[in-house]
Amino acid sequence: MKKMIGLEIKKIRHTFLQPLILLSLIGPLLMITVINAIDSDKTFLEVVVSNSVFVQMIPFAVTVIFGCFIVAREYKENMMVYLKIMPHSQVKIMFSKIIVIVLELWLTQIITFIMLFLINTVIEGYDIDILLKYIGAGLISATTFSCLVPLIVFISLLRRNFSGSALILLIIFMMTFPFIFSENGYIFPHLLPMILVAKSFGSSVYNKISFLGGTLILIGIATIFYCLSIRIAKKKE
Amino acid sequence: MQDIIRTAGLTKAYKGVPVVSDVDLNVKKGEIYGFIGRNGAGKTTTIRMILNLTKPTSGHVELFGETTTDKNMYNNLRKIGAIIESPGFYMNLSARENLDIQRLMMDASDKASIDRVLATVGLSEEANKRVSKYSLGMRQRLGIARALLHKPELLLLDEPTNGLDPQGVVEIRELLLSIAAEGTTILVSSHILSEVEKIVTRIGILNKGKLLEELSKDNFQTKCKQTTVYKVNSVEKAATLIKQYLSIDDLSILGDTISFSSIEQVGNAKLNKILIDNDIEIIESKIIRSSLEDYFLEITGA
Amino acid sequence: MGRLLQAELKKLRSLNIWWLVITGGILPGIITYLTFYNQENPEWLGFTNMSLLSFNVQSLLTFATFATYMWAREYEENIMEQVLCYPYPRFYLVLVKVIVLFFVVAFTTAFFFCTTHLVGKAMFGTMMPGELMWKLMKTLINTGIMHFLLIPMYLCIAMVTKISISGLIFGITNMCICMALSHTSIVQYIPQCIPYVIGDSQLGMNSLKVDNGLWVYYIILVGIFIVSMILTKLLADKLKK
Numbered sequence: 086m087k088k089m090i091g092l093e094i095k096k097i098r099h100t101f102l103q104p105l106i107l108l109s110l111i112g113p114l115l116m117i118t119v120i121n122a123i124d125s126d127k128t129f130l131e132v133v134v135s136n137s138v139f140v141q142m143i144p145f146a147v148t149v150i151f152g153c154f155i156v157a158r159e160y161k162e163n164m165m166v167y168l169k170i171m172p173h174s175q176v177k178i179m180f181s182k183i184i185v186i187v188l189e190l191w192l193t194q195i196i197t198f199i200m201l202f203l204i205n206t207v208i209e210g211y212d213i214d215i216l217l218k219y220i221g222a223g224l225i226s227a228t229t230f231s232c233l234v235p236l237i238v239f240i241s242l243l244r245r246n247f248s249g250s251a252l253i254l255l256i257i258f259m260m261t262f263p264f265i266f267s268e269n270g271y272i273f274p275h276l277l278p279m280i281l282v283a284k285s286f287g288s289s290v291y292n293k294i295s296f297l298g299g300t301l302i303l304i305g306i307a308t309i310f311y312c313l314s315i316r317i318a319k320k321k322e
Numbered sequence: 323m324q325d326i327i328r329t330a331g332l333t334k335a336y337k338g339v340p341v342v343s344d345v346d347l348n349v350k351k352g353e354i355y356g357f358i359g360r361n362g363a364g365k366t367t368t369i370r371m372i373l374n375l376t377k378p379t380s381g382h383v384e385l386f387g388e389t390t391t392d393k394n395m396y397n398n399l400r401k402i403g404a405i406i407e408s409p410g411f412y413m414n415l416s417a418r419e420n421l422d423i424q425r426l427m428m429d430a431s432d433k434a435s436i437d438r439v440l441a442t443v444g445l446s447e448e449a450n451k452r453v454s455k456y457s458l459g460m461r462q463r464l465g466i467a468r469a470l471l472h473k474p475e476l477l478l479l480d481e482p483t484n485g486l487d488p489q490g491v492v493e494i495r496e497l498l499l500s501i502a503a504e505g506t507t508i509l510v511s512s513h514i515l516s517e518v519e520k521i522v523t524r525i526g527i528l529n530k531g532k533l534l535e536e537l538s539k540d541n542f543q544t545k546c547k548q549t550t551v552y553k554v555n556s557v558e559k560a561a562t563l564i565k566q567y568l569s570i571d572d573l574s575i576l577g578d579t580i581s582f583s584s585i586e587q588v589g590n591a592k593l594n595k596i597l598i599d600n601d602i603e604i605i606e607s608k609i610i611r612s613s614l615e616d617y618f619l620e621i622t623g624a
Numbered sequence: 625m626g627r628l629l630q631a632e633l634k635k636l637r638s639l640n641i642w643w644l645v646i647t648g649g650i651l652p653g654i655i656t657y658l659t660f661y662n663q664e665n666p667e668w669l670g671f672t673n674m675s676l677l678s679f680n681v682q683s684l685l686t687f688a689t690f691a692t693y694m695w696a697r698e699y700e701e702n703i704m705e706q707v708l709c710y711p712y713p714r715f716y717l718v719l720v721k722v723i724v725l726f727f728v729v730a731f732t733t734a735f736f737f738c739t740t741h742l743v744g745k746a747m748f749g750t751m752m753p754g755e756l757m758w759k760l761m762k763t764l765i766n767t768g769i770m771h772f773l774l775i776p777m778y779l780c781i782a783m784v785t786k787i788s789i790s791g792l793i794f795g796i797t798n799m800c801i802c803m804a805l806s807h808t809s810i811v812q813y814i815p816q817c818i819p820y821v822i823g824d825s826q827l828g829m830n831s832l833k834v835d836n837g838l839w840v841y842y843i844i845l846v847g848i849f850i851v852s853m854i855l856t857k858l859l860a861d862k863l864k865k
Contacts, residue, residue, distance in 0.1 A: 099414040123808045139800045146796050163410025170373050171427045172396040248788045259685050263655050322376040
């Protein structure tokens with residue numbers, strides 16, 4: 086499995102994904118810094134808290150693109166047939182892709198929150214409580230978004246097309262995005278990660294959903310789409 | 323000799339429409355098996371069923387003496403190299419990197435094998451170039467290199483000379499002959515019957531999903547028609563003599579040319595002597611043997 | 625040019641992202657309906673304003689994705705070489721897409737107008753007040769034109785990147801910028817955010833900062849339009865090399 090994960094990482098060399106991941110790290114930081122500079126009434130943490138959805142959304146959008154690309158390209162580059170005649174199960178190959186996507190997600194989410202903390206420290210000085218808040222938010226964000234990775238893989242396997250699958254996922258995400266500001270936003274499972282992070286920062290809007298409830302819903306979603314992805318991966322013509 | 327590939331009643335139907343019907347294929351160890359058929363005959367579908375990529379509607383496949391199941395297929399795949407339809411690659415990676423991925427996926431530890439196969443197909447100088455910059459012919463060669471990387475016991479090649487220049491076609495032909503000489507079994511599917519004819523030891527003819535015939539090269543050559551053509555100064559006299567001395571009634575006369583077909587080799591020396599002894603001038607004589615293409619067209623009713 | 629336009633319209637039939645435009649027209653109204661559903665004493669103006677804000681933000685995604693997809697699909701479906709063999713100047717290929725996109729923007733805007741009416745009627749039980757309807761129409765005409773003026777910029781992005789996802793990424797980035805900076809004074813000068821800001825002010829809500837007359841924002845957008853069209857011409861000429 087380690088070898089397969091290494092191979093998946095090797096396959097993304099010289100693609101547009103590498104600069105895109107870099108942009109996904111820089112984008113939110115730049116945005117928060119600019120807002121903080123304009124909105125001098127709020128503390129840096131308050132700016133992060135009020136814009137936490139954007140901080141998470143950009144890296145997640147990049148993860149969707151990343152995930153759709155590494156799955157769908159096997160069909161586009163006519164490699165799927167050759168993967169199927171390798172002496173490895175399709176489930177193993179698919180699982181290695183899921184792990185790589187999760188690794189990328191964790192990398193971008195955790196680094197984003199750590200960088201935000203570092204900027205916070207530079208602007209307002211070191212505070213252990215704030216550090217814990219950022220780390221907590223980063224971990225919750227990474228863990229909860231990871232539950233949506235099987236959905237990304239499932240849609241990509243179904244559509245077998247990079248643009249098509251990324252479009253569907255991101256447009257559903259963005260079109261339902263305004264619900265995140267409503268107390269009933271939790272009915273959309275793909276908005277739960279951002280809602281739970283906002284809750285961890287102390288938002289009182291989302292009283293209707295608990296951390297446990299949200300986590301259970303996400304684990305359920307992850308399980309369902311993982312099973313569906315296995316079905317598609319194993320399916321022969 | 324052991325059957326490396328054996329299919330029994332292999333059938334595939336899509337929405338009730340059969341694309342492969344009841345195919346009983348036998349490929350023996352060490353053979354070069356030419357799998358020929360028209361476009362849409364079902365060759366690629368059959369190869370896909372052999373590789374367990376497509377589930378047969380009925381029938382089964384045996385590889386290396388065992389009925390293939392999802393479980394034992396992984397062991398079999400380590401012994402198989404294949405090109406199916408057009409070879410696919412990771413375009414953003416170089417040839418060497420693509421082969422390295424293949425080497426790792428096939429659990430082949432020998433890194434030197436990459437240079438070996440690249441040299442075999444003539445891509446050593448372009449090894450570090452990205453595949454996106456390769457021409458069609460270069461990608462085809464790389465596909466062959468990838469199939470050979472882990473020294474497979476069985477090679478399944480679907481149109482291996484597609485896109486290759488004439489020199490490339492000759493090189494691949496010689497390569498396949500040398501691989502077969504080392505004991506590798508090869509199943510090659512192709513439209514270029516003149517090329518298939520030069521390398522195969524057995525032929526399977528597929529038409530509209532049905533395996534019409536399976537015959538060895540010797541049987542094929544025996545079955546192939548042979549036409550003897552004589553250009554003489556006195557056609558009627560020559561025709562009478564041929565009928566009288568060789569008991570051949572089915573003659574074709576066109577102008578000053580007389581031709582007749584026969585399954586067995588006609589004793590040309592004997593006929594020449596008869597004609598000369600009867601004062602007939604032989605302007606030209608030749609034997610035309612029908613090719614695989616002619617035989618194929620005849621048997622498929624084209 | 626007429627034949628090229630006809631061909632382009634025929635190609636649209638095979639485009640499988642029409643659902644994007646339909647969704648872009650319907651969803652703002654539905655989202656607003658669901659948001660206002662449990663509120664006490666909702667009113668037409670608030671409903672319409674929120675719907676319009678949603679529409680203007682989502683349109684950044686809808687039109688950017690649609691426009692880049694229209695161009696990039698030629699590459700993704702390996703048809704570009706065929707297209708470049710048409711007996712027309714390269715720039716016409718771009719111009720024709722701009723014309724078609726004008727109708728796409730107009731259709732989406734009109735569709736949004738109708739669905740807002742219907743959803744609002746379902747919510748309030750009455751038709752939209754005449755004055756508000758007239759204001760909304762004027763606002764939509766202005767914001768529709770503004771969205772159209774951004775189209776060549778999206779086509780530029782598609783011509784450079786050659787992948788349809790670039791429009792989606794650009795649209796998402798613009799949405800984030802719009803929403804994150806909505807209560808600041810600089811958002812009104814960001815070209816992609818102008819329709820969002822102007823829509824609010826034209827409807828009479830003034831919850832977003834607008835410091836200048838409409839003509840200032842039109843100058844910015846027309847400038848963007850002209851620069852983008854020049855860029856697309858240069859990029860199109862480069863295609864034949």
